[in-house]
Amino acid sequence: MTTRTRRTERRQEPLSRERIVGAAVDLLDTVGESGLTFRALAERLETGPGAIYWHVTGKAELLAAATEAVVVPAVAADDTDRTPQEAIRTLALGVFDAFDAHPWVGAQFSRATWRPTLLRVFERIGRQVQALGVPEPAQFTAASALMNYIVGVAGQNAATTRAVAPGTNRADFLDATAHAWSALDPGEFAFARGVAGRLREHDDRTEFAAGVDLIVAGITGGT
């Protein structure tokens, strides 16, 4: 859209919404939510905090843009040559993996800021629900149930990921959790104690996908 001046080597690209959002995602990924500060952002962009406000209205919009930047590509798969079931599964896993890779997204999805992105997810799910042959009156409900499951559970999983200290490896974490559960009060937490051993062998992603399949099966009337 704009002409780029390439005459001399620029010390620095001019500030732009795109660069700001990119730096924000970077900061969120590396330092976490508490790391996203207008001052820290300004430092990375080699400018003052005030400059950012020329391109972005405030922190809420910045978080919304960062969320959209991460979720929309994850959800934009090519669905030709796929059955609706496969397309839904792919989309669901795309959301799951995006939340897993950028756990801070999970905390955004309970804010108003998240709604435009959510609408895009809803649209894509809805189209596949149509393709499944769900009758029109039931389509809205079916798409809502699927979307809520996908976003809700992916968010829950991201919260777990976020709870783990960044350096920890996954097996160690599950071991520690299993150990902690085994030490719980036997009266109050009989069930959790009993299943603690299962923690190690279970895979959240696989179970998430199985849940999606279950709902799809329910929507299309069994089998």
Next chain:
Amino acid sequence: MTTRTRRTERRQEPLSRERIVGAAVDLLDTVGESGLTFRALAERLETGPGAIYWHVTGKAELLAAATEAVVVPAVAADDTDRTPQEAIRTLALGVFDAFDAHPWVGAQFSRATWRPTLLRVFERIGRQVQALGVPEPAQFTAASALMNYIVGVAGQNAATTRAVAPGTNRADFLDATAHAWSALDPGEFAFARGVAGRLREHDDRTEFAAGVDLIVAGITGGT
């Protein structure tokens, strides 16, 4: 535990963890998340901000305690004379209603602070899964799927509630949303436009419960 001096009318109860958490829940319910401030809390409790730190380690613990205060009673139903299916449904709706009445809880559930409360929910669900006769190896997975659905979807719903300006009535909000959806780009949002009319007649709580039943049916092997 402690002796209460009742000799003279006290201007004010002594500070206690219980009073602090109660005031925090109150503040969260009435003013919202941004309203929970150590200064505002101190003012309500007629003391200084520093005093609160004697009873509570910091804001994270305060939010955890507020969350627990609101969720645990909602989940602590008496399950005698109930089928496991009914007990799960009641528990699920308890979580749903608690999130709906205190929408700020939905934002907490993606924090580490929420995990102890979550464990209690998991325990109660797990016991019902056992009562359903699910074989031991599958119990962990079944309880996880149910819990993630319940908490995830209730959280999603709370986010929607929170997005609505406090004064607005529900019908007006749905009308406005339906109207906005009808005005979307027909190419990009064909599905959302098409189902916009369904928004008015749909009931989140009923659909949430139907989703729970669907998962329970899936867990117990259909029907």
Next chain:
DNA sequence: ACCTGAACACCGTTCAAGT
């Protein structure tokens, strides 16, 4: 049109000092 950076009005948290 776009950037600068000091200034404003807040935060959570700490801590010496009181009772």
Next chain:
DNA sequence: ACCTGAACACCGTTCAAGT
């Protein structure tokens, strides 16, 4: 043991002044 409240080190946001 418990409370006080000033002080510290931060925030997001604004805005006069620059280019």
